[in-house]
Amino acid sequence: MPIGASDILCSCIQQEAGALIVQFDGSCHADKGVGGAGAALLELQAQGLTLLRWRALALPKCPDNIFAEAMSANLGTDLLCEELVQRKFSTKQVYLQGDILPIVKHLAFAGRFRRIDLQPIVQQIRQKQSKFDFGVWMYRPREANIIAGHLAGLASRAACDLPYEQSQPFEVPTSAPYNIAMQAGAIVLEERSTGDTILLLTETPGTDLTRVKKFLMRAEHQKYRRDIESYLVSTVNLSQARVVEYTATSIDQLGRLYGRGPCAQRLPRVVRLLLFGKTHQEVDMTGSFYEIMRRLSKDSLLPHITTLREIISDLIWLVPHDQRQSIIKRHPLIVMNAGASLACANSKARKRHRDTLPTGNAPS
Secondary structure, eight states: OOOOOOOOOOOOOOTTEEEEEEEEEEEETTTTTTTEEEEEEEEEEEEEEEEEEEEEEEEESSOOOOHHHHHHHHHHHHHHHHHHHHTTOOOSSSEESSOHHHHHHHHTSOOOOGGGHHHHHHHHHHHHHHHHHOOOOEOOGGGOOHHHHHHHHHHHHHHHHHTTOSSSOOOOOOOOOHHHHTTTHHHHHHHOOOOOOEEEEEEEOOOHHHHHHHHHGGGGGGGGHHHHHHHHHTTTTTTSSSSEEEEEEEESSSSEEEEEOOOOOGGGGHHHHHHHTTTTOOOOTTTHHHHHHHHHOOOOOOOOOHHHHHHHHHTTTTTOOHHHHHHHHHHHHHHHOHHHHHHHHHHHHHHHHHHTOOOOOOOO
């Protein structure tokens, strides 16, 4: 429904640290009668928005997008109530944002929405709102509601795969939608930890802003701008050292560790040399995973990584040149993790796909 000429929308958010923002969105596959609801809770801080909580709810019975939107508003209200309880109700301001104007106006007591099937949902929201006395309901266009929209889409796709007899909404486990936020121009300062912190390292850049600005003036370096800006924000323009938490992804918490947020490990090598080249040295072990395994096993039949790559190169001479280097590096890892049979099957599948490609003029 388009915004009317007489509609008054709240478009100014008070720029004060500590304000909470709830974004909610619904998704519906009307042809299948299923949908999804998504909601995200963010906090407005001095350095920008921080993603605090998020949820995705699959709706096996969903008549239309209005129903899905109301469910997502209720879901967002739950997120907010959980956060307020944790904070012991101490927050400066709260904004709840959706992209269907009739729902927003109804919840803000600025309009009436006559849908009997929505009344139970609206009453749930009203009860929570009366207990916590929170928030300003605001309209936001879909383009400004990208995270909640992404979560709603995940939930609705999950609902499409359910058996027909399933009727109750259920929560869909989702990882933090950082990639979606970054596509919208966000900089992720800290990621929510998925495991225990195994290691803490302090990073102190060995350069200054002048060198960074000169680096970015070159056209070929523009592709690194996002990585550099992210690191500059996290170190207050290189004026502070950065303490990086490292976690393991394996169940036994062994193996490779991964840093959270902007850190040297995640930066392209060119950017690492720019920021740390004066004070650090890089040590790169060729084929490290394979070589570690080979040396630990002490198996004389396993060739050195250089020899192994030469053998693989001879075996895949039919592979296009631009793909060859990647396959040579990845093949030993696939064998180690999935076994030789699956690795060979993967290579054969690539060859079959290549053999079935049309031989006529390639599309421009």
